[in-house]
Amino acid sequence: xxxxxxxxxxxxxxxxxxxxxxxxxxxxxxxxxxxxxxxxxxxxxxxxxxxxxxxxxxxxxxxxxxxxxxxxxxxxxxxxxxxxxxxxxxxxxxxxxxxxxxxxxxxxxxxxxxxxxxxxxxxxxxxxxxxxxxxxxxxxxxxxxxxxxxxxxxxxxxxxxxxxxxxxxxxxxxxxxxxxxxxxxxxxxxxxxxxxxxxxxxxxxxxxxxxxxxxxxxxxxxxxxxxxxxxxxxxxxxxxxxxxxxxxxxxxxxxxxxxxxxxxxxxxxxxxxxxxxxxxxxxxxxxxxxxxxxxxxxxxxxxxxxxxxxxxxxxxxxxxxxxxxxxxxxxxxxxxxxxxxxxxxxxxxxxxxxxxxxxxxxxxxxxxxxxxxxxxxxxxxxxxxxxxxxxxxxxxxxxxxxxxxxxxxxxxxxxxxxxxxxxxxxxxxxxxxxxxxxxxxxxxxxxxxxxxxxxxxxxxxxxxxxxxxxxxxxxxxxxxxxxxxxxxxxxxxxxxxxxxxxxxxxxxxxxxxxxxxxxxxxxxxxxxxxxxxxxxxxxxxxxxxxxxxxxxxxxxxxxxxxxxxxxxxxxxxxxxxxxxxxxxxxxxxxxxxxxxxxxxxxxxxxxxxxxxxxxxxxxxxxxxxxxxxxxxxxxxxxxxxxxxxxxxxxxx
Amino acid sequence: xxxxxxxxxxxxxxxxxxxxxxxxxxxxxxxxxxxxxxxxxxxxxxxxxxxxxxxxxxxxxxxxxxxxxxxxxxxxxxxxxxxxxxxxxxxxxxxxxxxxxxxxxxxxxxxxxxxxxxxxxxxxxxxxxxxxxxxxxxxxxxxxxxxxxxxxxxxxxxxxxxxxxxxxxxxxxxxxxxxxxxxxxxxxxxxxxxxxxxxxxxxxxxxxxxxxxxxxxxxxxxxxxxxxxxxxxxxxxxxxxxxxxxxxxxxxxxxxxxxxxxxxxxxxxxxxxxxxxxxxxxxxxxxxxxxxxxxxxxxxx
Numbered sequence: 001x002x003x004x005x006x007x008x009x010x011x012x013x014x015x016x017x018x019x020x021x022x023x024x025x026x027x028x029x030x031x032x033x034x035x036x037x038x039x040x041x042x043x044x045x046x047x048x049x050x051x052x053x054x055x056x057x058x059x060x061x062x063x064x065x066x067x068x069x070x071x072x073x074x075x076x077x078x079x080x081x082x083x084x085x086x087x088x089x090x091x092x093x094x095x096x097x098x099x100x101x102x103x104x105x106x107x108x109x110x111x112x113x114x115x116x117x118x119x120x121x122x123x124x125x126x127x128x129x130x131x132x133x134x135x136x137x138x139x140x141x142x143x144x145x146x147x148x149x150x151x152x153x154x155x156x157x158x159x160x161x162x163x164x165x166x167x168x169x170x171x172x173x174x175x176x177x178x179x180x181x182x183x184x185x186x187x188x189x190x191x192x193x194x195x196x197x198x199x200x201x202x203x204x205x206x207x208x209x210x211x212x213x214x215x216x217x218x219x220x221x222x223x224x225x226x227x228x229x230x231x232x233x234x235x236x237x238x239x240x241x242x243x244x245x246x247x248x249x250x251x252x253x254x255x256x257x258x259x260x261x262x263x264x265x266x267x268x269x270x271x272x273x274x275x276x277x278x279x280x281x282x283x284x285x286x287x288x289x290x291x292x293x294x295x296x297x298x299x300x301x302x303x304x305x306x307x308x309x310x311x312x313x314x315x316x317x318x319x320x321x322x323x324x325x326x327x328x329x330x331x332x333x334x335x336x337x338x339x340x341x342x343x344x345x346x347x348x349x350x351x352x353x354x355x356x357x358x359x360x361x362x363x364x365x366x367x368x369x370x371x372x373x374x375x376x377x378x379x380x381x382x383x384x385x386x387x388x389x390x391x392x393x394x395x396x397x398x399x400x401x402x403x404x405x406x407x408x409x410x411x412x413x414x415x416x417x418x419x420x421x422x423x424x425x426x427x428x429x430x431x432x433x434x435x436x437x438x439x440x441x442x443x444x445x446x447x448x449x450x451x452x453x454x455x456x457x458x459x460x461x462x463x464x465x466x467x468x469x470x471x472x473x474x475x476x477x478x479x480x481x482x483x484x485x486x487x488x489x490x491x492x493x494x495x496x497x498x499x500x501x502x503x504x505x506x507x508x509x510x511x512x513x514x515x516x517x518x519x520x521x522x523x524x525x526x527x528x529x530x531x532x533x534x535x536x537x538x539x540x541x542x543x544x545x546x547x548x549x550x551x552x553x554x555x556x557x558x559x560x561x562x563x564x565x566x567x568x569x570x571x572x573x574x575x576x577x578x579x580x581x582x583x584x585x586x587x588x589x590x591x592x593x594x595x596x597x598x599x600x601x602x603x604x605x606x607x608x609x610x611x612x613x614x615x616x617x618x619x620x621x622x623x624x625x626x627x628x629x630x631x632x633x634x635x636x637x638x639x640x641x642x643x644x645x646x647x648x649x650x651x652x
Numbered sequence: 653x654x655x656x657x658x659x660x661x662x663x664x665x666x667x668x669x670x671x672x673x674x675x676x677x678x679x680x681x682x683x684x685x686x687x688x689x690x691x692x693x694x695x696x697x698x699x700x701x702x703x704x705x706x707x708x709x710x711x712x713x714x715x716x717x718x719x720x721x722x723x724x725x726x727x728x729x730x731x732x733x734x735x736x737x738x739x740x741x742x743x744x745x746x747x748x749x750x751x752x753x754x755x756x757x758x759x760x761x762x763x764x765x766x767x768x769x770x771x772x773x774x775x776x777x778x779x780x781x782x783x784x785x786x787x788x789x790x791x792x793x794x795x796x797x798x799x800x801x802x803x804x805x806x807x808x809x810x811x812x813x814x815x816x817x818x819x820x821x822x823x824x825x826x827x828x829x830x831x832x833x834x835x836x837x838x839x840x841x842x843x844x845x846x847x848x849x850x851x852x853x854x855x856x857x858x859x860x861x862x863x864x865x866x867x868x869x870x871x872x873x874x875x876x877x878x879x880x881x882x883x884x885x886x887x888x889x890x891x892x893x894x895x896x897x898x899x900x901x902x903x904x905x906x907x908x909x910x911x912x913x914x915x916x917x918x919x920x921x922x923x924x925x926x927x928x929x930x931x932x933x934x935x936x937x938x939x940x941x942x943x944x945x946x947x948x949x950x951x952x953x
Contacts, residue, residue, distance in 0.1 A: 097754045144937060147944040151693060151753050155896045156940055162889065163933035170927025280885070283761055290758055322769030329762040333755050334747060 081304025095230030100161020106277030108262030138255020293339025483565030671807030673914025698888025704870025733867025899949020
């Protein structure tokens, strides 16, 4: 539907424009309709806060409200909830599905017990040490488990987790083997904790503090980077994020929080057991997170409570706990994918919907309003097509001086017997628009992948602005000032347009390393400026996945520009665009290139685009460089004609 | 450990490792087959093993454990497990083929819980033992005379059974049209559907076949050391290790890795009696650290 909409929008006549405008309004109306709950988001957010605060108060007063009977269950539930939240930092926020996280939970438990028992540490010091060891172990495990992706990652975490469990199991002298370890001191708590209620409150306060820290981290620029990695790992790499480093940091953090939870659990139970490291405990945490809702921050905590209290209830009455929780999990996974909090959010939104009008104020933009002075003529949505269409072959700009911005020397790549790129050398001069053309399978995209470090080259070298960048990882290139868009649109799909550009602008400046606060206003303004430049400022809040194909291409360009690129590589930027959209896109790129003194290296099949736009053209054929020169020279080149048209149709 | 000096103990330990490797291969082959075709990692595969084991014990109790009834027991138990697989596939599993890894793992894990709970309701928490049919009872001297340790005939039977299954699976996959379709489905189910093959039915068939092997493994493995309620998790962990070491979806990998894991764990009991599992998982971690896709796996998953 979006595709059709954008085609209609880009109609060539006035009528087409009118239809386009109408269609856009219609689309926006549809969006509003589709996002009924989203429209009252603000209200639901308030409701969520009210609920969360109520929960915090209720659980703080639990011993008074429900008597000491519930305290034992609630204390365990708090720690399993924190454990589930630490899992969710990986699963929900970063998109790393772990199945071995219990190892760090268990390590936390043993660290506290052993430190108190064998080394006479004060309980608080022992508890503070637990996240250090657990986080450290998680950090080290990262070097192994992050070698796998998705399912392999999950199975590797399972393997490493079980290895740690089996070690704890076998190392009886330290961990007590099957028996586990019981605190030898009178109380595992500091002296000010005297009663069971006190120990509950102690757990409550520590969990609350841990959750607050977790909240700050999740909402920080660093959290944004993790969400970006979850949405699109490759895009993340091409916005300048050293993905592995972020993932390993997330692992270590999640391990540390699991360590706190495990330590608290051991203190509350006065006992550490090797069961805590076992993979079924990981599954327990995952289940709690899933039931509560992976997509929400407090969901896993709610899930922990649900899990623990349901277990308490069922186990005290029947022997059917496994069956009950199995069916619950099945239902939640298959039907209620948002979990309890997702369902609650939906209900709240539905109930509150009638009141929305009462509460609605002028919607306050989440992003700073674009400055009026933002040159409107830079916005190219429906450009003057006639002017572009009738333009003669592009006259090469005056030959630029100075050294080339990109220098490719003897680059080669073999895939088995296939020579994809064969000894290719060329130069790109700064400030030019440089096209790479060639029949399908000529090796153009492979060449791009070699230049941008996506695949390693067999031989040859690439240098950018005089520095050797051969074998550089993509994120390093991006930081050096190179941007890239892909043949297949590549965005952070669930993030808004604004956040797509913001994340690109932030990561390249390492602003995403900040684990607290928000992005600086300067970055936000810069990101909005990029969005405005490609004419998407109206759609700032719309998720990338809901944009039309043409707008998605523009957004990709904005993201590639937001990294402050001096050289930008566009791989078939116009792929999948209609003819009018193509012209609009080209006009957009050209305008940006000319006004920002950007160097553009692009792969293109549409010859009208190539000859109307490029200062210089490099032709590839069967992996080799066939010709390299200004458009007029290429157009007259007989070899190029042969390559393109075949021997028989060669023009006279 | 005293006998270890003779070398025979090691040899016997290796052989008995092959015996458990045989059972593990039966489980792992089904698991890897299902993963290869359906791209689902089935946590509940060990639970199917458990069902097969309990069923065979019930059946043996009903019809006795003679030379012929033994085979009837194996066949009936495996077929019932395959039929249970059919029900599970139609009702639930086919709904998760396109879902995320997380959903798949959690849904199949839910079945671990449900089947485990159901088995406890039916059979209680006590471990069950079963015997071996007369013609597979006793042991033989493989090394040395009467003084040397014996090797159980039943384990030789298990090794033979696993080899037979491996051979027939290989023949099925590489020598028949059905097998060609299965392999095609592994690489591109959509394209296969467009060439007129009922992919949905094919997937149901593959799932049932995998379940059949799990049931067979359970029914035949029960004679090795009985069965209790923890067997599902013990079996699935080892099967995972095998399938991951061998490379997800690779039958050859499952065979090689079964032998590796069976023998390593068996020898591990001699070296570090308390922590033979450590060695198994250490092997897994080392193999994957070097080759993340497993010994025979392809990179793209």
